[in-house]
Amino acid sequence: MPDSIARAIEEFFRNRYGRDALYVPSGRAALYFAFREWLRPGDRLLMSPVTDDVVFFVVLAAGLVPVQVSLADGMRRTWDWFAPRSAAAAPHRKRPAGATPLR
Secondary structure, three states: OOOOHHHHHHHHHHHHHOOOOOOOOOOOHHHHHHHHHHHOOOEEEEEEEOOHHHHHHHHHOOOEEEOOOOOOOOOHHHHHHHHOOHHHOOOOOOOOOOOOOOO
């Protein structure tokens, strides 16, 4: 893609959302850049065992450690696995509106 088109796409989104924008040639590249920016090499990343293999290899390429977790591995509900054990422990954390626990 010509550089001028990439810059025009960035400018469009910069104007639309009022934030910086970066054009990347693929979702694969976008994931890689995001992982490298927000996580450190060696960080563990929870993933579904049915995640696309491309995402799995991007995780590895970014230096992360994929940890495959299945809902069938004894987790009663997805939200319970991430939430604190009691509401008193973190009263500011609430289940998102419309969130339905998986059973």
